[in-house]
Amino acid sequence: MAADSTPWTYRQPTEIVFGAGARERLPEITGRLGSSPVFVTDGGLVELPLIAELPALLGEDTPVFADVAPNPTVGMVDALAELIRERGADVVVAAGGGSSLDCAKAACSVALQGGPARRYHSGGEALDERHLPLVAMPTTAGTGSEVTPNSVLGDPEKGVKAPVVHDNFFPTTALIDPELTHSMPRGVTASTGFDALSHAVEGYWSRNHQPICDTLALRAVELVFDHLEDVLEDGADATAREGMSLAALLGGMAFQAPQNAAVHACSFPFSASYHLPHGAACAMTLDHFIRFNAPAMGERGVALARAAGCEDMERLADEVARMKAEAGLPTTLSEIGVADDDIPAIVEASFHPLMDNNPREVTPDALTEMYRRLL
Numbered sequence: 162m163a164a165d166s167t168p169w170t171y172r173q174p175t176e177i178v179f180g181a182g183a184r185e186r187l188p189e190i191t192g193r194l195g196s197s198p199v200f201v202t203d204g205g206l207v208e209l210p211l212i213a214e215l216p217a218l219l220g221e222d223t224p225v226f227a228d229v230a231p232n233p234t235v236g237m238v239d240a241l242a243e244l245i246r247e248r249g250a251d252v253v254v255a256a257g258g259g260s261s262l263d264c265a266k267a268a269c270s271v272a273l274q275g276g277p278a279r280r281y282h283s284g285g286e287a288l289d290e291r292h293l294p295l296v297a298m299p300t301t302a303g304t305g306s307e308v309t310p311n312s313v314l315g316d317p318e319k320g321v322k323a324p325v326v327h328d329n330f331f332p333t334t335a336l337i338d339p340e341l342t343h344s345m346p347r348g349v350t351a352s353t354g355f356d357a358l359s360h361a362v363e364g365y366w367s368r369n370h371q372p373i374c375d376t377l378a379l380r381a382v383e384l385v386f387d388h389l390e391d392v393l394e395d396g397a398d399a400t401a402r403e404g405m406s407l408a409a410l411l412g413g414m415a416f417q418a419p420q421n422a423a424v425h426a427c428s429f430p431f432s433a434s435y436h437l438p439h440g441a442a443c444a445m446t447l448d449h450f451i452r453f454n455a456p457a458m459g460e461r462g463v464a465l466a467r468a469a470g471c472e473d474m475e476r477l478a479d480e481v482a483r484m485k486a487e488a489g490l491p492t493t494l495s496e497i498g499v500a501d502d503d504i505p506a507i508v509e510a511s512f513h514p515l516m517d518n519n520p521r522e523v524t525p526d527a528l529t530e531m532y533r534r535l536l
């Protein structure tokens with residue numbers, strides 16, 4: 162076999178603390194980074210007992226910002242940055258799904274560099290190095306945001322949802338306590354679980370893939386296939402929850418260097434215009450791109466399929482399609498309100514730069530055909 166001499170780098174500056182009950186270490190970890198914390202979470206989580214007790218661990222009167230909503234916007238980043246400045250905070254703790262973590266990542270830079278956040282979004286100015294330390298505590302198992310430099314933000318005025326990627330956005334510490342994921346409803350578990358799977362698959366097949374991320378990706382795929390169906394059947398299954406938290410972590414580490422590809426590029430219009438949760442938007446095309454990319458993958462495709470316990474990529478696509486349907490995620494575009502006439506606009510909006518990472522070239526005609534079949 163010919164040596165693959167393409168140079169590669171792997172960098173993971175985030176400290177990772179993982180385990181059931183790890184949240185008890187929050188005061189010690191945060192205390193190392195600053196003396197005046199702000200706690201960030203989303204409106205839907207702030208009342209949950211396990212989340213509600215976290216700010217008190219940081220000290221009385223810790224300010225709580227609970228105005229993050231799904232698909233966070235540049236406006237939410239500005240509101241959080243304002244609170245950070247007002248309170249003179251020097252460290253941020255964010256507990257939540259990708260939304261809270263992504264909003265906090267951007268606010269940690271915007272608070273020091275000045276807003277509005279829109280200035281730095283979708284082709285805007287580059288951020289400099291100034292940012293506050295961030296402790297990221299995921300309450301879902303999917304985004305991998307706790308270990309990536311990505312912050313996916315929307316700008317409703319421009320109708321754009323896009324990732325901003327900057328070295329500042331690596332959280333200082335990822336504090337991963339799988340017990341925080343137990344209260345996730347089944348639909349969120351399904352959607353975020355497919356996000357984890359999509360990260361592993363896309364990090365693996367990205368044109369920028371490399372050996373460390375490949376290894377992490379294959380293990381993440383294996384973990385999803387071992388645990389996702391169990392956790393969907395019983396959300397209190399601690400072993401399966403921990404397995405999915407680990408899958409999400411490894412999936413995040415698997416794509417943060419190579420970056421995602423066609424599945425993620427196509428997910429953005431489904432989320433921005435049809436309000437599909439991010440993981441469900443990835444699931445929409447995942448099995449279809451597994452079939453589409455198979456001819457470009459050769460032996461590497463067989464290794465990917467085997468990590469999932471499948472013989473080849475065709476069987477892997479069949480399994481992913483079955484799991485998606487059984488998880489209750491949408492499997493057709495008409496279910497989410499897409500009509501045949503909408504397809505040209507969605508095809509156009511799908512050509513985000515991540516599309517260039519896909520192992521097989523995606524043409525507008527090929528994507529149109531895929532979306533027509535998905536109707």
Ligand SMILES: [Fe+2]
Nearest residue numbers: 304356360439
């Ligand atoms: Fe994702």
